Amino acid sequence: AKSKSLMMATTTSTDNTGLLDYLIPHFEKETGISLKWTATGTGKALKLGQNCDVDVLLVHAPPAEKKYIKNGYGKDRRQVMYNDFVIIGPENDPAVIKGKNISDALNAIKSKQAVFMSRGDDSGTHKKENLLWKNAGIQLPDKEKWYVQTGQGMLATINVAQERNGHTMTDRGTYIKYQSQQGGNAPLKVLVEGDSILLNQYSVLTLDPKNCPNAKYGLALKFSDWMASQNAQNLIKDFRLLGKRLFTPNAK
Amino acid sequence: MDFIVAGFIKAIELLISGDSSTWTAVWATIKVSTGSMLLSIGTGLPCGFLLGYFDFKGKKHLRTILDTMLALPTVFIGLAVYAFISHQGPLGEMGLLFTLTGIAIGQTILAFPIVAAITASTIESIDHDLKLTLITLGAGKRHIIATCLWEVRYGILAGAVTAYGRVLTEVGISMMVGGNIKYHTRTITTAIALETNKGLFANGIALGLVLIMIAFIVNLSLSFLRKQ
Amino acid sequence: MDFIVAGFIKAIELLISGDSSTWTAVWATIKVSTGSMLLSIGTGLPCGFLLGYFDFKGKKHLRTILDTMLALPTVFIGLAVYAFISHQGPLGEMGLLFTLTGIAIGQTILAFPIVAAITASTIESIDHDLKLTLITLGAGKRHIIATCLWEVRYGILAGAVTAYGRVLTEVGISMMVGGNIKYHTRTITTAIALETNKGLFANGIALGLVLIMIAFIVNLSLSFLRKQ
Amino acid sequence: MTKKNPAYHLKDIQHYYGNTKVLDINDLKIVKGSITGLIGPNGSGKSTLLKLLAFARKPTRGHIFYKGRLELPFSPTVRSKVTLLTQKPYLLKRTIFENIAYGLKIRKDKKHLEGRVKKVLSTVGLDYQKFAHRKWHELSGGEAQRVAMAARLILKPEVLLLDEPIASVDTESAELIRKASLKARDNWGATLVIASHDLQWLYSISDKQLSIFKGNIFSTGMENIITGPFVKTDKKTLIKKLDDGQIITLKTPAPKTCTAIIRKKNISIDLEKQPGNSSLNQLSGHIVSMLLEKQTEYIMATISIHDLSLILRLSPDQISCLDLYPGKKVVLTFSSNNVEWI
Amino acid sequence: MTKKNPAYHLKDIQHYYGNTKVLDINDLKIVKGSITGLIGPNGSGKSTLLKLLAFARKPTRGHIFYKGRLELPFSPTVRSKVTLLTQKPYLLKRTIFENIAYGLKIRKDKKHLEGRVKKVLSTVGLDYQKFAHRKWHELSGGEAQRVAMAARLILKPEVLLLDEPIASVDTESAELIRKASLKARDNWGATLVIASHDLQWLYSISDKQLSIFKGNIFSTGMENIITGPFVKTDKKTLIKKLDDGQIITLKTPAPKTCTAIIRKKNISIDLEKQPGNSSLNQLSGHIVSMLLEKQTEYIMATISIHDLSLILRLSPDQISCLDLYPGKKVVLTFSSNNVEWI
Ligand SMILES: Nc1ncnc2c1ncn2[C@@H]1O[C@H](COP(=O)(O)OP(=O)(O)OP(=O)(O)O)[C@@H](O)[C@H]1O
Ligand SMILES: Nc1ncnc2c1ncn2[C@@H]1O[C@H](COP(=O)(O)OP(=O)(O)OP(=O)(O)O)[C@@H](O)[C@H]1O
Numbered sequence A: 001a002k003s004k005s006l007m008m009a010t011t012t013s014t015d016n017t018g019l020l021d022y023l024i025p026h027f028e029k030e031t032g033i034s035l036k037w038t039a040t041g042t043g044k045a046l047k048l049g050q051n052c053d054v055d056v057l058l059v060h061a062p063p064a065e066k067k068y069i070k071n072g073y074g075k076d077r078r079q080v081m082y083n084d085f086v087i088i089g090p091e092n093d094p095a096v097i098k099g100k101n102i103s104d105a106l107n108a109i110k111s112k113q114a115v116f117m118s119r120g121d122d123s124g125t126h127k128k129e130n131l132l133w134k135n136a137g138i139q140l141p142d143k144e145k146w147y148v149q150t151g152q153g154m155l156a157t158i159n160v161a162q163e164r165n166g167h168t169m170t171d172r173g174t175y176i177k178y179q180s181q182q183g184g185n186a187p188l189k190v191l192v193e194g195d196s197i198l199l200n201q202y203s204v205l206t207l208d209p210k211n212c213p214n215a216k217y218g219l220a221l222k223f224s225d226w227m228a229s230q231n232a233q234n235l236i237k238d239f240r241l242l243g244k245r246l247f248t249p250n251a252k
Numbered sequence B, C: 001m002d003f004i005v006a007g008f009i010k011a012i013e014l015l016i017s018g019d020s021s022t023w024t025a026v027w028a029t030i031k032v033s034t035g036s037m038l039l040s041i042g043t044g045l046p047c048g049f050l051l052g053y054f055d056f057k058g059k060k061h062l063r064t065i066l067d068t069m070l071a072l073p074t075v076f077i078g079l080a081v082y083a084f085i086s087h088q089g090p091l092g093e094m095g096l097l098f099t100l101t102g103i104a105i106g107q108t109i110l111a112f113p114i115v116a117a118i119t120a121s122t123i124e125s126i127d128h129d130l131k132l133t134l135i136t137l138g139a140g141k142r143h144i145i146a147t148c149l150w151e152v153r154y155g156i157l158a159g160a161v162t163a164y165g166r167v168l169t170e171v172g173i174s175m176m177v178g179g180n181i182k183y184h185t186r187t188i189t190t191a192i193a194l195e196t197n198k199g200l201f202a203n204g205i206a207l208g209l210v211l212i213m214i215a216f217i218v219n220l221s222l223s224f225l226r227k228q
Numbered sequence D, E: 001m002t003k004k005n006p007a008y009h010l011k012d013i014q015h016y017y018g019n020t021k022v023l024d025i026n027d028l029k030i031v032k033g034s035i036t037g038l039i040g041p042n043g044s045g046k047s048t049l050l051k052l053l054a055f056a057r058k059p060t061r062g063h064i065f066y067k068g069r070l071e072l073p074f075s076p077t078v079r080s081k082v083t084l085l086t087q088k089p090y091l092l093k094r095t096i097f098e099n100i101a102y103g104l105k106i107r108k109d110k111k112h113l114e115g116r117v118k119k120v121l122s123t124v125g126l127d128y129q130k131f132a133h134r135k136w137h138e139l140s141g142g143e144a145q146r147v148a149m150a151a152r153l154i155l156k157p158e159v160l161l162l163d164e165p166i167a168s169v170d171t172e173s174a175e176l177i178r179k180a181s182l183k184a185r186d187n188w189g190a191t192l193v194i195a196s197h198d199l200q201w202l203y204s205i206s207d208k209q210l211s212i213f214k215g216n217i218f219s220t221g222m223e224n225i226i227t228g229p230f231v232k233t234d235k236k237t238l239i240k241k242l243d244d245g246q247i248i249t250l251k252t253p254a255p256k257t258c259t260a261i262i263r264k265k266n267i268s269i270d271l272e273k274q275p276g277n278s279s280l281n282q283l284s285g286h287i288v289s290m291l292l293e294k295q296t297e298y299i300m301a302t303i304s305i306h307d308l309s310l311i312l313r314l315s316p317d318q319i320s321c322l323d324l325y326p327g328k329k330v331v332l333t334f335s336s337n338n339v340e341w342i
């Protein structure tokens, strides 16, 4: 039984949305492999893999993942699903960004000094946000008064944004969750969405056996394969919260 | 505000409905805190006794170090323990990472200075005449330790209860060393952290109440040990 | 293992280089822990005294409740305080959310039972003859309180130091009430949690060492109060 | 009006620990400026009575009037005027100086503190230079007791209650404490109540002796107490057999009680047995000690009759006449009717 | 060999608290099965000496031989054989029964515990029924002291060291403790050392008295001590003036020391002053007390000369002859050469 168990490190979003609680029993039933997971920030998840304390990773930070593989820690990066990021803010849209493209919107926020919450935690989301500022040609506003770094999870950051009447960037899954908690009448609305750069790609990584000879590489591959399987992809497609789909499967 | 009320209702629901994830977390919490308390009392009492009973050079410095250990952040302890028991650490072989045993080790490091420091200061307050009396009654070293500790049992109980509160409520070690793995190493506190992270504040409150209830039951049974 | 060594080096670097985010976190920690210690000693000492000195009905039950309060999880306290001071809460007007003052309030709730419980058990251990002596020397109520507390000062110091360690190392309240906002309410412990989550374990260790250094300096200066 | 009132007036006082009655005093007055000696065996209630007089404890029943006013513990009227030297002197964890100055400091009376401490230390025979700056635990037993005494004396209280002030004190210091007590009465009119097992010392200092036994007060001073077990011979007679064969016969009206009091004035002393009637007890024994009662020149003699110790108060003439000295064999005679029961 | 050895042999013992020397004993032997009385003013070092004899403290310098063997604190040889009743009896926070049984329990000697506790309680005059199940703090001062005594007696130790065992104990109990001590010696050959300020009691129990003054031991029993200040009149003479005008003259070979010892054997008693030479001190005073020294029939008389108390040991004949009794005026005579200095 011991050899048939797998340890995974993943990001909080997959766990907090309940996706794993929904998906994993199917995996266990179909393959007979039991899977345990620990949900942490992307950075820590990668670190746990680097230290060989887990067998497989499910993360969403493509540039960091690629670097990770290049450093010889990971292997077999397999894209399995995505959702997208949105910019949310007060309904009255104080910075007037509604409908703008992402770079314009960020520039508007900066010039209006509208409050913007950053997770500031090196998570996949945070890394994406940093990239967006860079693409918009803005130097990271680390010490600006209007740029608030919470260093917390997505939902906590949204809550801070609500308390402060500010903006933030969030993945759509968490936003839907937030909406549901506000009884469908959330004070913060989606203001910017749809840009292709806002895509949030999730991938499964196995660990390079050269770095971690003891990690269960074979089982990890099986998990990776299963996630990409038609069955799993369908399950992901069917996973809904408040009637809304959270993740879009895109395994090749 | 309303999530606090909701939390109360939810707490009762969770316990009555026999929600399996709640109950496994309850058991994990009880197991791990019992283990770490036994370990920390087993090590902290004798150390505290030595530090409080004897006068020796450097005693004050030792006390300062012990007091400083009271301020070891749990995440720090978690990281340090992780460093040792991670697969690449020196004790990686033992497979303690992501286990309750691993958490208990970390929590022992957390509770030890509390037990030792409060024992030491309680023993220090012992009447000099007690020591003399014990010696003159022919008590050997072991009896002196046992009797002194028993004489100040209320003070030591206070130290143990404080340490228990600390162990019961810590998150950092459980999270780092245990990994908050559902049905395995998820304790009530890591569950609270998770629920809170999810924004399910009422669940967090509910689990908090469950934890407080455990503490209450433990303290209620200890209260029979108290001075009547 | 190597990240621990790296952490030591990093700790020195952080402090020497005057890294602004570290230093603001240091100041936030010092401010908020000082505030909450003053508040909790101010409330906990008298309550502990009353509970330890007098015999009254229901005293044992009060002690049990107090001991249970030792096991209030920080996230729970954080949530409760949040419920009151969030914009929708009854004290929302005061704008305490995401401020150091808010954190200090929560930490006071955390430290109060430690100070009170240890004071009570220390006062309880007071020789009955001391009380009689003070009365016969004509001491009024205020003098009795002050003198009794002074007689057991080492025990109370131990309680205060324990509470200080608790306050200094808690994360849940600071995170929930303070929001871990960089340059504002980020304390050392929330910073450690953040760095650890990022996988920057060496940074976590470094910040932990900074915290321990603060505790060491405080305890070193307190050690002059100790028995010579 | 207050002039006429006694310092203390105790009315219908009863005190219990749990269900055990340890004090039962109908009516007791203590005159202002008097020195009252409190005599009684262990556990008779001396310390309890002193705690009541110090208003450190509330009697279970009854009232205590201080200078004519009903007072209760913590009454501001008495708090700073009445002080008690407890039986087990407790020193605060400070220097000797701070211990002695404590009472004055809480009274905010800090003038000439050093001089006053120096003076009161010399009153109890301790050298300021040598002792003032020692820590509380760096004292011998008798020194600690004297420091505690000094801490009371410095307050110049209206009432000074002393619970075994010379229990572990040497002869010389006992004399110093005697003098200090007398000075307290003479210089500032203090009222003193002193419990002690050292009768010689107590007689040398007190105007009046109260004897206390099982919580009952006898205001005639030290009396002889004969405790049971007794054997009932007939309805109205109890006898106590001593191990050496001598027999004490006592008439009893109250069969339940079991402690007899024979007042010293009812006992006479002789060198040999007289042919007497059967209602007279005649017991032989020897004198153990003879102590001077300072104020009166009378002599308190302790006579040992096998296990029993009896006390007599003798005049110098009686002693000269019978040539009495410690070791001398004597015969004590008292009527079996002259007995009181409690 | 052990038979010949004394119970204790102290050699070149010095003990310091900090920099203060409190004991200085060249050579002292305590015979097995003897009862030694320890007399001395407060702070003279009695308790310190007893703690050394109990091996509860290590002397700063010197060696203590127990039955011929050099022993140190915590030596397993002596731990269970020597016991000390401390001056301030401390009771454990348990019932009286548990307090008394404690020593036996740690010796794993649990046979007939209840019966033995009952017996030892009655030895110190306490009723088992009434006291055994009380808590430690529910006792009067004297009762507590007796419980502590019982806790030592029950151990039947080879050596029983008693530090002021009757300090707050009533007369009757003092007698019980005396008897219990004698029984310990007679029944199981215990060696006893007893410190007390109650000389009458101590003389009635001890075979030998050691007098201790400022840490120095005098093995002739209680001697008279005259402390300074003295006034120097010429190179070889010091005088002390009493407040009533009388003058004591003392020859001095050692000018630095300042405490004089006049041995009681060198003092004679008279009713009136004799025309004498100038090197004789003649002091008038009166007798304060006369106590029987039980074993010898001699009488210890205390004579008060103004502030000074001197002790004489008199035979019954002397007393009869001079018709001495407490209160009688007498004259004491001693040569100014018969003085020792420490
Ligand atoms: N806290 C207590 N609880 C129960 N009984 C007590 C308590 N304190 C004293 N007693 C009992 O009350 C009685 C009176 O005690 P008290 O201390 O007044 O006696 P005492 O005359 O001072 O005796 P001693 O000469 O020994 O000091 C004793 O029989 C004692 O056993
Ligand atoms: N812990 C201590 N530190 C310093 N000096 C001390 C200490 N204990 C006792 N002394 C001093 O040592 C001397 C001897 O003390 P010890 O207790 O032996 O006297 P004692 O003869 O028993 O007196 P007492 O009759 O008052 O009990 C005293 O002068 C005392 O002040």
Ligand SMILES: [Mg+2]
Pocket (backbone or CB within 6 Å): D046, D047, D048, D087, D163, E140, E141, E142
């Ligand atoms: Mg008493």
Ligand SMILES: [Mg+2]
Pocket (backbone or CB within 6 Å): D140, D141, D142, E046, E047, E048, E087, E163
């Ligand atoms: Mg002593």
